[in-house]
Amino acid sequence: MGWHWWPSDSAIASTTYDGRxxxxxxxxxxxxxxxxxxxxxxxxxxxxxxxxxVEVRTRCRVREISVNENDMASGVTYxxxxxxxxxxxxEVVVLACNGVGTPRIxxxxxxxxxxNGLANRNGLVGKNLMFHPYASIQxxxxxxxxxxxxxxxxxxxxxxxxxxxxxxxxxxxxxEITRGRGPVAxxxxxxxxxxxxxxxxxxxxxxxxxxxxxxxxxxCEDLPEPHNTVSLDPELKxxxxxxxxxxxxxLSDNSRRMLDxxxxxxxxxxxxxxxxxxMTEAPIAVGGWHLMGTTxxxxxxxxxxxxxxxxxxxxxxxxxxDGSIFVTSAGVxxxxxxxxxxLYIGDTMKKxxxxxxx
Amino acid sequence: MSNEETLLASDLPxxxxxxxxxxxxxxxxxxxxxxxxxxxxxxxxxxxDILVTARSYxxxxxxxxxxxxxxxxxxxxxxxxxxxxxxxxxAMAEHLSRTLNPFLRTLVSITAQCYYxxxxxxxxxxxxxxxxxxxxxxxxxxxxxxxxxVRRRGKLYRDVDG
Ligand SMILES: Cc1cc2nc3c(=O)[nH]c(=O)nc-3n(C[C@H](O)[C@H](O)[C@H](O)COP(=O)(O)OP(=O)(O)OC[C@H]3O[C@@H](n4cnc5c(N)ncnc54)[C@H](O)[C@@H]3O)c2cc1C
Numbered sequence: 001m002g003w004h005w006w007p008s009d010s011a012i013a014s015t016t017y018d019g020r021x022x023x024x025x026x027x028x029x030x031x032x033x034x035x036x037x038x039x040x041x042x043x044x045x046x047x048x049x050x051x052x053x054v055e056v057r058t059r060c061r062v063r064e065i066s067v068n069e070n071d072m073a074s075g076v077t078y079x080x081x082x083x084x085x086x087x088x089x090x091e092v093v094v095l096a097c098n099g100v101g102t103p104r105i106x107x108x109x110x111x112x113x114x115x116n117g118l119a120n121r122n123g124l125v126g127k128n129l130m131f132h133p134y135a136s137i138q139x140x141x142x143x144x145x146x147x148x149x150x151x152x153x154x155x156x157x158x159x160x161x162x163x164x165x166x167x168x169x170x171x172x173x174x175x176e177i178t179r180g181r182g183p184v185a186x187x188x189x190x191x192x193x194x195x196x197x198x199x200x201x202x203x204x205x206x207x208x209x210x211x212x213x214x215x216x217x218x219x220c221e222d223l224p225e226p227h228n229t230v231s232l233d234p235e236l237k238x239x240x241x242x243x244x245x246x247x248x249x250x251l252s253d254n255s256r257r258m259l260d261x262x263x264x265x266x267x268x269x270x271x272x273x274x275x276x277x278x279m280t281e282a283p284i285a286v287g288g289w290h291l292m293g294t295t296x297x298x299x300x301x302x303x304x305x306x307x308x309x310x311x312x313x314x315x316x317x318x319x320x321x322d323g324s325i326f327v328t329s330a331g332v333x334x335x336x337x338x339x340x341x342x343l344y345i346g347d348t349m350k351k352x353x354x355x356x357x358x
Numbered sequence: 359m360s361n362e363e364t365l366l367a368s369d370l371p372x373x374x375x376x377x378x379x380x381x382x383x384x385x386x387x388x389x390x391x392x393x394x395x396x397x398x399x400x401x402x403x404x405x406x407d408i409l410v411t412a413r414s415y416x417x418x419x420x421x422x423x424x425x426x427x428x429x430x431x432x433x434x435x436x437x438x439x440x441x442x443x444x445x446x447x448x449a450m451a452e453h454l455s456r457t458l459n460p461f462l463r464t465l466v467s468i469t470a471q472c473y474y475x476x477x478x479x480x481x482x483x484x485x486x487x488x489x490x491x492x493x494x495x496x497x498x499x500x501x502x503x504x505x506x507x508v509r510r511r512g513k514l515y516r517d518v519d520g
Contacts, residue, residue: 002507004508004511004514005508006505006508007500007505023494024491024492024493024494025490025494025495025496025497026490026491026494027490027494027495028490034491034492035491035492035494149495149497150494150495150497158514159514161514162514162515162516183474183475183479183480183483183485184470184471184474184475186474187470187473187474188466188467188470191466191470192458192463192466197455198386198387198388198451198452198454198455199386199387199389199448199451199452200389200391202387202388202389203388203391203393203394203396204393204394207394207483210483
């Protein structure tokens with residue numbers, strides 16, 4: 001069909017490297033790597049940070065950030081695992097609680113100087129929440145696909161990534177064409193979609209699917225819309241009594257049309273590849289993993305929460321380094337961009353150390 | 359690989375009658391098959407794995423199993439689920455499979471998880487009965503020349519403004 005495609009960058013360790021072992025194709029990467037070969041942040045960043053003197057206090061919950069009379073953050077109040085309250089004074093506060101946790105802390109940080117929440121003078125904290133609506137399109141093939149025998153990395157296609165005015169939606173999506181499923185995932189897909197029944201017939205119908213399913217998901221670029229929000233729930237609190245976040249989100253017509261288009265094209269390519277049947281779901285019910293946009297970045301303090309290097313416009317020693325600072329969602333998984341932005345913001349802070357609060 | 363944790367009798371989740379309802383129910387979901395040389399989900403080893411795995415859902419399981427039993431008693435003149443005739447049990451299982459409540463969804467997930475990691479079941483599917491660790495599979499190198507047409511197409515992206 002002449003579509004664009006490319007192998008996904010997976011950063012598979014071909015040799016031992018910086019505390020990671022060599023990949024041995026165990027194939028269960030998403031649930032963690034028994035070989036210690038997966039570049040998860042517990043074995044990439046954290047050991048370096050701890051060696052450099054970082055102290056990690058786990059199982060603590062921050063309630064709020066305090067500010068002084070100069071509009072500078074002075075520290076955070078948090079609860080430890082036993083519910084004891086502490087105050088940690090700070091010269092600089094860096095938030096990395098992602099698209100829901102970060103606006104929640106800011107909105108909970110109410111003071112005389114910031115009656116609507118910290119860094120929220122323009123009212124944008126918590127607004128423009130974006131997810132990635134996903135479509136799943138899975139083909140059933142006649143031949144064995146051996147998809148469970150290696151890392152679950154994928155190839156992807158960005159044939160429909162950019163805006164095309166001939167379509168009835170703006171922006172676009174990436175297809176992530178995944179490997180086939182292992183035995184348990186096949187059973188779950190089959191049983192929950194009604195293709196594998198309970199009872200005697202289970203075995204035969206299972207064998208018609210096992211090792212014969214492969215397909216893709218389409219990760220759709222959601223648009224920033226001010227009515228999709230993270231706010232504070234007026235009633236609900238967590239076990240430390242901290243007001244809980246409340247999420248208000250409506251799938252836009254644009255995203256709906258994009259999902260439908262992605263399903264139609266996905267069915268086309270799977271059928272062209274020889275699928276005898278195709279299963280689809282859009283949006284997938286278990287999605288909503290990528291949380292973006294709720295403290296957006298920008299040069300204009302009227303229209304953004306942090307500046308172009310992650311510093312709050314309102315509070316000059318407060319930084320955000322997570323998906324909240326995305327301005328658009330992009331039709332790709334966000335985490336490497338979050339990491340790149342965090343590294344960039346860290347570098348910028350270092351370079352500007354003497355003028356950091358100007 | 360099945361869950362090899364040992365269950366002490368005093369540790370067993372659910373009462374004995376509840377365990378019997380559960381065993382009957384999972385046997386209705388995945389019965390043994392002579393044609394495919396496969397055990398049922400009610401096989402003693404797989405059942406034990408299911409019991410251990412379900413331990414964190416004990417409250418949900420107790421309520422869900424009780425509910426099914428009461429339904430059987432109501433519809434079948436006082437006969438509980440585990441004692442139903444095969445025809446009645448099948449009919450009731452068929453009905454349950456079409457009305458998956460949160461308990462049944464959890465039960466189906468756990469049953470599938472434990473069943474399809476059993477060595478005998480994997481063997482019956484033609485798989486090597488082993489976890490991928492510590493010996494992964496050999497993956498053949500792909501044919502990178504397949505990317506040539508993509509390279510020739512040039513870039514897809516607009517340049518950043520300015
Ligand atoms: C099921 C699933 C699958 C995913 N798959 C992919 C994928 O394939 N590719 C991809 O790119 N991304 C994926 N993601 C998204 C990815 O996990 C996130 O983008 C990434 O973890 C964000 O990193 P982060 O450090 O910014 O935030 P997080 O990893 O969310 O970390 C935020 C931390 O802040 C803590 N926190 C929040 N509030 C407070 C508080 N008040 N006090 C103290 N601590 C607090 C949280 O406990 C958490 O530990 C997936 C997410 C999910 C849920």
